[in-house]
Amino acid sequence: MKVGFIGLGTMGLPMTRHLVEAGYETYVVSRSRGPIEKALAFGAVEASSPKALMETVDIVMTCLPLPSTIHDVYDGPNGLIAGASAGKIVIDHSTVDRATNEWASSRLKEKGASFLDAPISGGPMGAEAGNLTIMCGGEEDAYERALPVLKAFGDYIVRVGETGSGTTVKLLNNMLIGVHQSALAECYVMAEKAGVDPAVAYEVIKRSAGFSKSMDWAINAILDRQFEARFSINLLHKDIGLALKLADDIGMPLDVVKLGAEKVAKAKEKYGDQDVSAIIRPLEEATETIVKRHKKESH
Known part of the structure; x- marks a missing residue:
């Protein structure tokens, strides 16, 4: 089977590599030469345009x-x-x-082709490891035909329902990231101000009912002050905006999510290109409290 991939970013490039490693003849298109050269180096083939790629392969994946x-x-x-x-x-x-x-979906259906919305979760680490979560919306027949290909880089793959349902679940997930990271900022700054090592608080909460996976994502980045983007505040801000628009469309109040969105928007003003763990930084500045790793006392 021939497959194609468009969108060779921090997620798409390792996903493409897994397709090649799984034995698929893999074609790629990108506006930038750097990602193309990397894809060619691990065995992908360059197509001249999205149209040419579509004409060549059986299944095309995009990550834009x-x-x-x-x-x-x-x-x-x-x-x-x-x-x-x-x-x-x-x-x-x-x-x-x-x-x-x-x-x-509608435009492709006019040509006799099928479409799946299949957002992914797991970050660059999941893309590199090939163990992404993939939430799919679309026709069941198309999903079943695509499933072996998706298994090249996903290990939890679910057909949620019809077109748009995969996107709905992804927006639910990402609006929770905004809420969780905003709450975690307050949690860690409060621990620091109260004289508790945030790393110790994290280890205790990880084994308690208040834990969320967002804590694992953020803790080392915050403590080591390493805010290079794995998932940027700019992208999270975009996703929460999409979630709020969907909520308006279906008449769903999202009072808590809106509070989280305000914190994300505030962080975006200065730190939009940084990782979502940097949502803590405006609060640190406002409280004159920096959350960082404590030196262990020698005995």
Whole structure:
């Protein structure tokens, strides 16, 4: 089987590598030469355009940052849709909105092709390890045909329901990240101000009912002051905005999520390019308290 991948970023490039390692003849397209050269080095093949890639392969995967980027890649005379034909499948791993999913699905269906919205969770570490969580929306037949390919880089793969349902679950997940990281900021700063080592507080809470996986994500980045983006505040801000828009569309109040969104927006003003663990930084500045690793006392 021939497959294609568009979006060779921190997630897409290792996902593409896993496809090659799984034995799939893998074609790639990118606007930047750097990612293309890396993909070619581990055995991928370059296509000249999204349209050419779509015409060549059986299944195409995309992993792109914004709804507008989806339209850029899918639409137009050299876009994926122009190269689509009966029996082909397009899988989008991006975190976008349901309207974008429905638009892509409808346009591809006109060509006899199928579409799955299949957002991913697990971060760059999960992409490198090939153990991503993948939440899929779309027709069951397309999902079953795509499942062996998805297993190249995913180890928990679920068809949630029809088109847009994978995106819905991803937005639920990411709005919780905003809430959790905002609450964790207050937790760690409060521990520091109260004279408790935040690392010790983390170890206790990890074994208690208040634990969330967001604590594992953030703790070392905060304590070691290493805020290079694995998942940036800018992207989280975009995703929470999409979640709030969906909530408005279906008449769902999200009072707590809106508080988290305010904290994310505040952090974005100065630290948008940094990791979501940097949501703590405005609170540290406001309280004149820096959360960092404590030196162990020698005895």
